[in-house]
Amino acid sequence: MPIAIVGAGMAGLTCASRLAEAGRAVRVFDKGRGPGGRMSARRVELDGETLHFDHGAQYFTARDERFRRQVERWHGEGVIAPWPAAKDGAWVGTPAMNAPIRVMADALGVQFGARVEAIRADESGWVLEGDGLPDEAFATVICAVPAEQVAPLFARHHNHLAELAQATVSDPCWTVMAAFDGRVDLNDTIHDAGAIGWAARNNSKPGRAEPECWVIQGSPDWSREYLEEEAEAVVRLLLEEFRTQAGGALPPLRHAAAHRWRYARSGDAGEGAIWDADKRIGACGDWLKGPRVECAFLSGWELAEAILKDG
Known part of the structure; x- marks a missing residue:
């Protein structure tokens, strides 16, 4: 029977890719409409132009040799x-x-639009329950989603994993995507500026189109304070803070929208990855290793290696 992996972000896809390379049958399910997870990007059609926004992770770095080899590929x-506008050694996806x-x-x-709401064990193996899922059993089930979504899935099947996930809390982030009719008088990136944790001129990244597009992310504390606010109010508040950083003047606004990341910056459980060979269940993700894209990759890689070592 194949291995089921829930979550098509960096960790889940890395784990799945390594297992598939080793000849294992793998099925990946994700509730989203397309790939990305915290590395998602958004396109907006406006007046015959396509506006591009990397509204999740802004860049990544590579320190570990395993990840450096993947980055080279x-x-x-x-x-x-x-x-380099972000920092020395920063990388971004292209064109998004x-x-x-x-x-x-x-x-x-990957099967997108597949929402896993529960897992259960029967005599044939593990079964996924939810919307858009196949009616089949799996030998192994791997959870590669944020900690807050792991706990309810595994609460009945693995106490340690569920409790660890519940104790590992993510920081939220409100993100505003804004396009302007003219260049904003700021450096390509700013960070830790009042309510703004990070802001970047998206079109300064390689492979992006010319329209002036900015991604403005609220700080963790600010985003937590306004977490349940309406998106329109968040746009207004963060743009006003952005205007202050720009010296009080901004070019005419062409487009603005907000996205709420409830689980933006993961915690760090210090586990790397979790694999229970007896129950044939496991978990990987940045929340187990650290809040960086590289950590998500390494967690997925380490889980795959543990599964392969078991035979």
């Missing part, structure tokens, strides 16, 4: 490029942040 394939995720998802044939 992606660079050779043309799906990532350096972005989700480009490397999309390559992995396409190779694996």
Whole structure:
């Protein structure tokens, strides 16, 4: 029977790719409409132009040799490029942040629009319950979603994993995507500026189109304070803070929208990955190793290696 992986972000797709390379049958399910997870990107059609926003993770770095090798492969394939405006050693997907995720998802044939609401064990194996899911059993089930979504799935099946996930809390983030009719008088990136945790001129990234597009992310504390606010109010408040950072003047606004990330920056449970060979269930994700894209990759890789070692 195949292995089921719930979640098509960096961790889940890395785990699935490594297992597939080793000849294992893998099925990946994700509730979203397309690949990305926290590396998602958004396009907006406006007046015959396409506006681009990387509204999740802004860039990533590579320290571990395993991830550096993968980054070199992606660079050779043309799906990532350096972005020195963020910092030395920063990389971004091209033409959008989700480009490397999309390559992995396409190779694996991820089933999107599949919402897993519960898992259960029967005599034939593990069964996924929810919307858009196949009526079949799996030998193994892997959870590669944020900690807050892991706990309810595994509460009846693995106490340690569920309790660990429940204790590992993510920071939220309100993100505003704004396009302007003219260049904003700011550096390409700003950070830790009042209510703004990070803001970036998206069109300064390699492979992006010319329209002046900005991603403005609220700080964790600010986003938590306004977490249940209406999106329109968040747009107004963060744009006013952005205007202050720009010296009180902004070009005419062409487009603005807000996205609420309830689980933006993960916690760090310090576990790397979790694998229970007896129950044939496991978990991977940045929440187990640290709030960085590289940590998500390494968590998925380490879980796959643990599964393969078991035979």
